[in-house]
Amino acid sequence: xxxxxxxxxxxxxxLAATGHGQDLNAQIDAFDHQVFERQIDxxxxxxxxxxxxxxxxxxxxxxxxxxxxNPGLTRYRWTQTAMDAGRExxxxxxxxxAMQQYIRAAYTRPEFDRxxxxxxxxxxxxxxxxxxxxxxxxxSWEFVNQRQPGTPDYDPSxxxxxxxxxxxxxxxxxxxxxxxxADKQRFAENFKYEAQLMSNLHRVFKTNPNSKLQQKLETIxxxxxxxxxxxxxxxxxxxxGFEKR
Numbered sequence: 001x002x003x004x005x006x007x008x009x010x011x012x013x014x015l016a017a018t019g020h021g022q023d024l025n026a027q028i029d030a031f032d033h034q035v036f037e038r039q040i041d042x043x044x045x046x047x048x049x050x051x052x053x054x055x056x057x058x059x060x061x062x063x064x065x066x067x068x069x070n071p072g073l074t075r076y077r078w079t080q081t082a083m084d085a086g087r088e089x090x091x092x093x094x095x096x097x098a099m100q101q102y103i104r105a106a107y108t109r110p111e112f113d114r115x116x117x118x119x120x121x122x123x124x125x126x127x128x129x130x131x132x133x134x135x136x137x138x139x140s141w142e143f144v145n146q147r148q149p150g151t152p153d154y155d156p157s158x159x160x161x162x163x164x165x166x167x168x169x170x171x172x173x174x175x176x177x178x179x180x181x182a183d184k185q186r187f188a189e190n191f192k193y194e195a196q197l198m199s200n201l202h203r204v205f206k207t208n209p210n211s212k213l214q215q216k217l218e219t220i221x222x223x224x225x226x227x228x229x230x231x232x233x234x235x236x237x238x239x240x241g242f243e244k245r
Contacts (some may be wrong), residue, residue, distance in 0.1 A: 023098055024201065024213055030099050031197055032220050040187055042133070044173050048229030050165040052243040074130040074170050076184035083109065086186040090193070103193075112192045115199075122159040129176065130167040132188035136195040137228070138162065140221040141242075143202055144232040161241040 087107040091100055105111075115135060116126040124131035138159055170176055176184060198217075205214050225232035236245040 024204065024210065025216075026096050026099055027102065027197060027201060028213060028217050028220065030094055030096070031194060031217075033093065040179075041175070043227055043229070044175055045166070045169045046173070046229045047137075047166065047169060050162075050169065050241060051230070051235065052238075052240050073176060074128050074167055074184070075125070076127055076129065076181040076188065078127050078185060079182070080109075082182040082185040083107075083189060085182070086189050089186070090190070102197075106196060107189070107193050111196060112189060115192055115196055119159075122156065123163055127185075127188075128167075129184045129188040129191075130170050131163060132191040132195075134159070134163045134166050136191045136198075137166070137225075137230070138237075139195045139198055139202075140224055141230075141232045141235065141237065143198065144218055144221045144225070145235075155237060155239050157239045158237040158241055161239065162237070165241050 087103065090103055090107060094100060094103060113126065116124065119131065119135050120126075124134060179187075198221075201217060205217075222232060230242065234245060235242045237243075
């Protein structure tokens with residue numbers, strides 16, 4: 001299996017998370033609020049259905065198609081107006097001045113483009129709600145598993161497979177049928193903001209460990225995974241996508 005470095009250590013954003021414990025705690029609380037106050041039922045995707053059984057790692061299962069079955073369903077036409085509206089909605093939900101300052105700096109097209117450019121190597125595009133969720137799920141899985149003994153580095157082809165699987169779940173569940181382009185963009189950019197915020201926090205913890213805050217963040221990641229039907233702490237990322245370990 002091809003090995004790769006942790007994604008959140010590879011990503012470099014134009015802004016850095018603050019190193020003060022109190023501010024980090026506020027950012028983690030903001031992430032918790034953001035994730036579990038959504039106006040879209042991601043649990044309906046039931047991603048548990050895409051998890052394979054352990055033992056088939058390294059034996060890639062051919063895809064039925066070269067990519068998601070219906071990419072038009074998850075794509076949206078990007079507009080600055082929709083981005084501005086999404087940022088303002090997030091600002092209204094977060095009263096802490098320090099977090100408002102962070103949101104204004106982080107919730108921008110250039111910052112999201114950094115994330116999208118990295119994941120482009122796995123087929124992700126910058127105007128797709130399914131791809132944005134894939135990015136968040138992969139980074140969450142990484143954080144939960146980075147301290148697990150015996151966890152192998154991920155298989156890059158697994159991210160491509162996971163991308164297809166998540167997109168297919170969106171198609172099967174018809175979750176996006178009533179959403180406008182602006183709605184899809186708002187949810188997608190919320191996912192990107194969360195992934196970006198987590199990557200910055202991960203990098204801070206690598207250089208300035210804080211076991212209490214790391215455990216708190218790991219718990220939120222686990223909650224996020226379970227809300228999607230994924231037990232992130234017991235999954236490995238292989239050429240076939242997620243498998244039990």
